[in-house]
Amino acid sequence: MPEHKKIVFRLPPGTGGYPPVEREGLWAIPLPNGSYVIDNIPFYAQGISADDEVEIDVVDGELFFKKLLKPSGNSTFRLILTEPSANGQVRAHLESLGCKSEYNGDIGLIAVEIPSATPIHRFINYLLEERANGALDFEEGTLRHEL
Numbered sequence: 001m002p003e004h005k006k007i008v009f010r011l012p013p014g015t016g017g018y019p020p021v022e023r024e025g026l027w028a029i030p031l032p033n034g035s036y037v038i039d040n041i042p043f044y045a046q047g048i049s050a051d052d053e054v055e056i057d058v059v060d061g062e063l064f065f066k067k068l069l070k071p072s073g074n075s076t077f078r079l080i081l082t083e084p085s086a087n088g089q090v091r092a093h094l095e096s097l098g099c100k101s102e103y104n105g106d107i108g109l110i111a112v113e114i115p116s117a118t119p120i121h122r123f124i125n126y127l128l129e130e131r132a133n134g135a136l137d138f139e140e141g142t143l144r145h146e147l
Contacts, residue, residue, distance in 0.1 A: 002030050007038070007056055009045040009065045019044040020107065028054070028063075035069055041102045041111040042076060042141060049074035049142045050100070050113050073116030076141035077127070082134055084108035090136070097123050111141075120145035 006025040013022070024044045028036035031053070038052045048054070048065075051072030056063045081087060087110060091101045094110075098118035102111045114120050124147070130136045 004028065004039060005030060005036065005063055007036060007054065007063045007065055009042070009048065011044050036063075038072075041100065041113045043078065043102070043104055043109055043111045045141070047142055049076045049144065071144060073144050075114040075120060075143050075145050077112045077114070077123075077138055078141055079110040079112060079127070079136050079138045081108055081110070081136050086135070090130075093126065094123075097126065099123055114145060116144065120147070 004027045007028045009024045009026060011019050011022055011024060021044065024042060026042055026045065026048070027039045029039050030036055035053050035055055038048060038050050038054060041050050042048050047068065049072050051074055052068055053070035055066040055069050057066045079090065081090060084105070087103050087108070090110060091103060094101050094112055098115065100113040100115070103109070104111070114123055127136070127138050131138065
């Protein structure tokens with residue numbers, strides 16, 4: 001199996017200090033054709049999901065995202081919890097919905113991948129219900145599912 005490489009995504013400055021970084025590194029698997037497949041869920045990069053095929057530029061030995069070649073069909077959302085201690089419970093529920101997730105404890109952010117073959121409606125209903133209850137807020141990173 002090819003060795004994972006880190007691809008750097010430059011992030012546009014946001015408002016209110018978000019995102020809190022200027023760049024995000026995502027793990028990717030090199031393909032024989034020179035492109036890469038993203039192999040983790042982005043916390044900040046917009047328009048990118050796990051399993052996307054991307055083209056890169058090499059600058060001073062670092063790999064930088066150049067463009068999306070083939071979208072995976074996966075959607076990506078980010079959740080910020082009102083009570084970060086609930087992350088285990090929330091992530092278990094997301095898994096029961098067929099979603100994968102990663103947690104950044106430094107900022108209390110859950111990155112969620114909704115695989116292309118997983119229906120998104122139950123996930124969206126969960127988000128809206130939990131936001132109405134004041135338990136979380138969310139942002140869409142990449143929406144590729146039909147609504």
